[in-house]
Amino acid sequence: MTRRPDESMTLLREVMERPLDPGYAAAAERRAQSPDGGTRRAAWVTVTVFLVAAAIGLVVTVAAVTLRAPQPAAAEARTLLETELADRERQADALGAEVDGLSDEVEALRSQTFDDQDPDVQAALLRDGVVSGSVAVEGGGLLLTLADASALAGAEIDTDSRVHDDDLQRVVNSLWYAGAEAISINGRRLTPLSAIRSAGQAILVDLQPVSSPYRITAVGDPTTMQTEFAKSPGASFILTLSSFGIQSSTTPQSSGLSVPADPSIQTFYAQPLDSNQDDADDTDADSTSTEPPTSDPESTP
Amino acid sequence: MIAVIGLVVGMIAGLALQPEVPAFLAPYLPIAVIAALDALMGGLRAKLDGMFDDKVFLVSFLSNTVIAAFIVFLGDQLGVGSQMSTGVVVVLGIRIFSNSAAIRRHLFKA
Incomplete structure (x- = not known):
């Protein structure tokens, strides 16, 4: 008896050479041997066959329909989230603009009050405002730009060739050291409470993402x-x-060069004093008390 | 014949009712569909070979689908679910191709 050369590969041969279920051949043989040619069978068999076939058709159709369904649903949810995100961003922008307008108003009222009454206090307030970042400044200085290495469109940039958060930190610290009085990165004012951090590949300045090219504006003696x-x-x-x-x-x-004010300045512990210490101004004290000069946790960076 | 009519009735019912599939069954749906396709091809080839049988068709259909889903379930439990799925798809794919080749030979004599 000769052995097949591929005897050890029965499993593969089975798959390749006999794809038709042998049950069909067996059934055909049975039919051929039965006296009535296998055409007749009991009514319950027919009913069962019909029901099972209907069940299988139902299940397979549902499976196929379900497999097609999730993608539109996911896309829909994504679009919904996208519009919601855009809405919220618009709201935040509007609120930010409102804050800017209100702080301009506060500033105007304050200078109106103090210019006449107490120029020293006004000067101190402005100085503190520059240091704490609550006042926009402009003037001469250095404009420094850092940009990720250029890559072909769509190509992935090597992570070493990207600007990292600590690169920005070092450069900014050196600018403070060099005598900068106010610094902003891509229009975001750095205050004594600012942090330059990274989340994944994005760099966050005060938790707001900034992207390459990074324009560092430092106002000071050029x-x-x-x-x-x-x-x-x-x-x-x-x-x-x-x-x-x-x-x-x-x-x-x-x-x-201009560096904007940080709109999000707030105090965490300091409370405004009651306006009884400066009785002369108590009508305007409310507008000044929102940003008391004593509120800066650290006055120098 | 009765099996084919039953299948069509079931498919129409499935399209019309569109019931929810329980979430835990979702990973097995693709495999079940491929196994069903394999059984369908086998049935068609048997029909053309002149030895189609309702009962054999249904039993092979049912067992293929259930066993394929079970293999994938087992793979999931053992942590090799995706490899098991690949294996099942390869084996069933080979069968589908050779069955459809036989069908093609029957229909086009080529």
Whole structure:
């Protein structure tokens, strides 16, 4: 008796060579042998066959329909979330604009009051406002740009060639060291309470995402800042970054740089004093008490 | 014949009623559909071979679907669910292809 060369591969042969269920052949044989040709059978068999067939058809159809269904549902939920997100962003923008308008109003009322009555207090308030980030400033300074390494459209940028949160931290710290009086990143004011952090690949400044290119605006004396920054660790760090393909530029400007106020300044522990200490101004004390100069937890960065 | 009529009735009922499928059954639906397709191809080929049998068709249909889903369930329990699914799809796919080749030979004589 000869052995098949592929005897050890019965399983594969079974799959490849006999795809038709042998039961069909067996049934055909049975039919051929039975006296009536196998055409007649009991009524209950017919009914059972019909019911089972109907059940199988139902189940398979439902399965196929269910498999097709989830994608539109998921897409629908996604669209819903997207519109909701856009709505909320619009609301937040509107509220932010309202805050800006109100703080401008507060500022105007305050200067109106203090300019006449107490110029020293007004000067102190402005100074504190600049330091704490509650007042928008403009003037000369340095404009520093950091950008991720350029890549072909759609290509993934190597993570080493991206600007990271600690890159921004080092550069910003060096700018403070170089004498910057107010700094913003992509229009977000850095206050003593600001944090530059990362979440995944995104960089967050005060929990708001910013993206490449990062424009760091530092207001201060342009000449001093330029020399001091060149001596600081940040300048050499930027050189190191450039070897990873990160693009940077530093431009001193004698004027025209503007850094906005941080709209979200709030106090956590400090409470406004009652207006009894300054009786002369108690009609306007309410408008000034929303941002008392004593409220800054740290007055220098 | 009665089986085919039953299948069609069931499919129409399924399309019309569209009942909810319990969530725990969802992972087995694709496998069950492929197993059902395999049984359908087998039945069609048997019909063309002239030895179709209602009972054999239904039993093979039912057992294929249930066993395929069970294998995937077992794989899920053992942590190799996706590999098991792949294995089932490969085996059933080969059968579907060879059955449809036989059907093609019957229909087009080529």
